[in-house]
Amino acid sequence: MAVKVWDNHLFFTEVLARVAEGHSVRIRASGRSMMPFIRDGKDELILAQMQEKPLVGHILLVRMDDGRYIIHRVVKVDAETITLRGDGNPYGYETVKHTQVLARVTGIVRGGKFIREGSWQWNAFDLLWTSNPFMRRVFLFIYKRLFLKR
Numbered sequence: 001m002a003v004k005v006w007d008n009h010l011f012f013t014e015v016l017a018r019v020a021e022g023h024s025v026r027i028r029a030s031g032r033s034m035m036p037f038i039r040d041g042k043d044e045l046i047l048a049q050m051q052e053k054p055l056v057g058h059i060l061l062v063r064m065d066d067g068r069y070i071i072h073r074v075v076k077v078d079a080e081t082i083t084l085r086g087d088g089n090p091y092g093y094e095t096v097k098h099t100q101v102l103a104r105v106t107g108i109v110r111g112g113k114f115i116r117e118g119s120w121q122w123n124a125f126d127l128l129w130t131s132n133p134f135m136r137r138v139f140l141f142i143y144k145r146l147f148l149k150r
Helices: 008-020 121-128 133-147
Strands: 027-028 044-048 059-064 069-077 081-085 092-095 103-110 113-116
Touching: 008 027, 008 044, 008 103, 059 081, 113 121
Parallel strands: none
Antiparallel strands: 027 044, 044 103, 059 069, 059 103, 069 081, 081 092, 103 113
């Protein structure tokens, strides 16, 4: 299969046009900021329109002020801002305005199997991974040592 490389802005412009039409769009994950829940280059993400107000635990596609596109999990929602953090980030947070939210991840395709938002796998990971900051750092340390050797 041939691989086509697109400029990020051009790529997401096309993806978001389809999402705005009401379609779900499947894209390959790129980056390690959401590991181990979303795996770089292996998992595919299903993006869809935001049908409701963002909630803690949702995984969102947002456009940052500097033009970067990121997909991270919601950890706090205020009237004017949303605080996000990548599952693979033990310390870092991003704060965005509600208007910067572009789409929501509603599923992950891993090895041909579909993990739907709200399924037991999704909810178990969300509950166990994000609830304890100390354990997150410990598990990330172990995960990186065991599975991300180069």
